Amino acid sequence: MAGSGHDVTMTPSLDTADPEEVLLLAADAARLVLESGGETYRAEETAAAFASALGGAEAECFATPTGLVLSFTGMDGRVRSIVRRISKRAMNLERIVRIDELVRRLGSGSADFAAAAESLDQIERLPPRHLALSLLGAAATTGFFTLLFGGAWNDALVSALVGILVSRIGPRLARKTLPDFFINLVAGAAATLLCLLALRLGFSTNSNATVIGVIMILVPGVAVTNAIRDIVAGDLVAGVARGADAFMAAAAISVGAGGAHQLWRLVTGGAA
Amino acid sequence: MSQFLEPLWAGLATLGFSLLFDLRGRDLPLAALGAALGWAVSAPLAAASGSQAVGFFAASCVIGIWAELLATLLKRPASVYIVCAIIPLVPGGGMYMTMLEYVRGNTMEAFRVGLATIQAAGAIAAGLAVSSAVSRLLSLRSLARRLSPHRARGAKGQGGRK
Structure with a gap:
């Protein structure tokens, strides 16, 4: 069955990803979207997509241009939340494109926690144009x-x-x-x-x-x-x-x- | 002559701005082409109707559809193209003129220019909202997906796209 194959690939990420780490990663992704000039709904959806793909039962994000709140219920039923302030905002479409790609990969199950964390780190340290x-x-x-x-x-x-x-x-x-x-x-x-x-x-x-x-x-x-x-x-x-x-x-x-x-x-x- | 030159200038100005926004690769000329299309629609319509807002509304509809098509074909967020292609339309100059008139003490002129600026921004936002809704209604996405060389999967997190 296609469904069982899907479950097998998803299991490692659910086992290894610590809910606190997932929360931090999702908040960082949303922060990066806002810092790169992305829309409010994109930041909120990015955080929710990260959290749900990496093993959250429920995730809710509220973003404004100056900060975001992310609350996240893990598979263990405990609720965690985090606040991120955003101070610098500059349009960077390359980052937006790459975060969007990463969200697609997470949604299709082709990236686990480690891969997502590494990609996000690369996106954050993207060198500026010449x-x-x-x-x-x-x-x-x-x-x-x-x-x-x-x-x-x-x-x-x-x-x-x-x-x-x-x-x-x-x-x-x-x-x-x-x-x-x-x-x-x-x-x-x-x-x-x-x-x-x-x-x-x-x-x-x-x-x-x-x-x-x-x-x-x-x-x-x-x-x-x-x-x-x-x-x-x-x-x-x-x-x-x-x-x-x-x-x-x-x-x-x-x-x-x-x-x-x-x-x-x-x-x-x-x-x- | 100017009806051919003006879209060219608009496209090239957008190309420059896209470099500042760190857009890369083949997206650069595509965004510039969107801006040129938008300007080619906006200028004649504004002249014919006597209202700049009508021209801006139509232009941002065209830009929105263009961006949604590209987004589906190339698997990119549509707003990457929208943000760049609307640059010749956006009322940055209007914002500046409003405040400059106010600083100079011409309060009534500042009001007039300021309201026109808000109207222009509103017309663009409305055009983009309409084109996004229309492209979803006509399922432009599924049409483009069928045309697409690599079969795109229904990406997550796009349901709320505006």
Whole structure:
């Protein structure tokens, strides 16, 4: 019978996996999903899928962008739970893809506890992309957005260069554990000042298209959309939290950009 | 000319953003193609209807269906493609303009731009929700699964996909 073969392959994982270890692993998987910019429901379903595939009778997860609670009933009938705080969030789709693959493997019974723990560890320690590729990404994003918003070729070139510089501000300041609000403020101000400078020096002609092109790599447009998607899906707390996060980021960038405009007007005496 | 160039710029900008989001391999051009398709639908519709939200709604429907098809064929989460392909549509610039007008003291203009921004984000979210529901109703997944070279098994944890 196919069913009995299925049972045989499942038995070792049930025997060897300690419920506490399963709980920790499931919570880590959900934390990794949220830290990589995954949706709320994906984090919750990942935790539940890990827990049930590795020998839990019942698992329930409640996730928000800043933390998650996972409660888990083992085969012994005892209830265990864990809280994880999430402080850093950065979009990393490669991690999301690999965690999704791992969940599929667990669901089909082709991965046991040891294999899942090892894969998850590998996913967590996934090396970042080569710096040159990130710089190319920043340049392409800002340059082509400037073209899309009606800029000319020289505007696109300016915004690509400014985009490369601005894209490095975040990681550089984040290393000094500065708050996100301050990082966004500095990045918004730097983007605006550099674009105004290029306009003044005659390298670019359309300052609006140039600034907005650069700002596009800073602003949380995807976060706003995901916040509304969370709310539509019924994850009300997570959606409101994501919306607040996006709102604060946009506020910081705009305060930086607005301040830079004022400063520029003071320095140049009202020109441009 | 611009109706051919604009989708190209949108696709290439998405390609850049996908690199920043650490998307890899063949998913990169596929996400960029989705963004170009979305923009090609959105711009003419917005011009014809006089409402940006209508264009964004239709574009995110197209992107959603495209992503669901790819997700089933390539066994990837659909949102990997969605997150990248909606980038030209998402109202990041609107968020920025809203706050900038407010910082400059133009409160009424900030309200106007702010409401348009929320409307745009809502239209995109609605389009994605509709395309996800429609693709489930039409069992796009089972159709794509039949087309698929490697027979996908009904993956766990996907029942609640939005």
